[in-house]
Amino acid sequence: xxxxxxxxxxxxxxxxxxxxxxxxxxxxxxxxxxxxxxxxxxxxxxxxxxxxxxxxxxxxxxxxxxxxxxxxxxxxxxxxxxxxxxxxxxxxxxxxxxxxxxxxxxxxxxxxxxxxxxxxxxxxxxxxxxxxxxxxxxxxxxxxxxxxxxxxxxxxxxxxxxxxxxxxxxxxxxxxxxxxxxxxxxxxxxxxxxxxxxxxxxxxxxx
Numbered sequence: 001x002x003x004x005x006x007x008x009x010x011x012x013x014x015x016x017x018x019x020x021x022x023x024x025x026x027x028x029x030x031x032x033x034x035x036x037x038x039x040x041x042x043x044x045x046x047x048x049x050x051x052x053x054x055x056x057x058x059x060x061x062x063x064x065x066x067x068x069x070x071x072x073x074x075x076x077x078x079x080x081x082x083x084x085x086x087x088x089x090x091x092x093x094x095x096x097x098x099x100x101x102x103x104x105x106x107x108x109x110x111x112x113x114x115x116x117x118x119x120x121x122x123x124x125x126x127x128x129x130x131x132x133x134x135x136x137x138x139x140x141x142x143x144x145x146x147x148x149x150x151x152x153x154x155x156x157x158x159x160x161x162x163x164x165x166x167x168x169x170x171x172x173x174x175x176x177x178x179x180x181x182x183x184x185x186x187x188x189x190x191x192x193x194x195x196x197x198x199x200x201x202x203x204x205x206x207x
Contacts, residue, residue, distance in 0.1 A: 004045075008038035133161060133169055136190040136197050147184055151200050152177040155188055167194035 011034045019027030138146070153162040154175040162183040163170055169191060178188075180200055190197040 004041050006038075008034050008041060129159070131169075132159065134192040135161065136192040136195050138190065138197055142197060142201060143184070145201060145204070146190075146197055147181050149181055149200055149204055150179045151203070153180045153183055153190075153196050153200070154178070155183055160187070160189060161191040162188040162196060163191045164194040164196045164199060167191055167196075169193060 011031075013031075015027045015031035015034060018024070019031055154165055154167070154170055155162045155178045156170070156173050156175050159173075161169070162178065162180065163175070178186075180196070
């Protein structure tokens with residue numbers, strides 16, 4: 001039908017040219033009639049093509065249903081499967097606390113029952129241990145001065161205080177030396193029994 005409409009349009013154009021050139025009204029009327037027929041044929045051809053496509057689609061859909069396959073659609077089309085979300089790269093962050101080995105010191109455990117006191121630079125949190133001495137109170141100035149010292153104190157792994165070497169709370173416990181500045185950075189606080197902060201600051205003042 002589309003081919004016939006194209007031929008009718010060509011005939012209508014030829015008759016229109018001849019009618020205008022010869023002044024023949026008959027040719028002009030025939031040209032108009034041919035144009036109308038071409039339009040009718042074009043519309044009919046378009047409807048026929050649409051019907052053929054619909055029939056073919058229904059036949060194809062029925063065949064896919066019978067065979068258990070699904071129609072393929074371009075990725076991202078309106079009727080296709082939803083696009084998957086892009087993979088988000090996850091940055092690997094190495095652990096900041098060592099898993100063990102020589103020289104490893106476990107920082108103090110988190111508090112269990114007691115509330116944390118106001119934070120003081122270089123002083124760790126107060127921990128809840130029945131046999132643990134209280135923490136020596138420090139002023140911000142004392143904490144800042146201790147953070148500059150490299151004098152060694154003694155710490156017990158998993159305990160929150162640091163001590164002088166002769167402190168009674170070190171008896172029967174494995175301890176290790178640690179610079180007082182590093183002990184403060186790791187969250188250890190001075191023992192109130194042996195008062196290492198007072199002794200260290202006094203020695204530093206004499207020096």
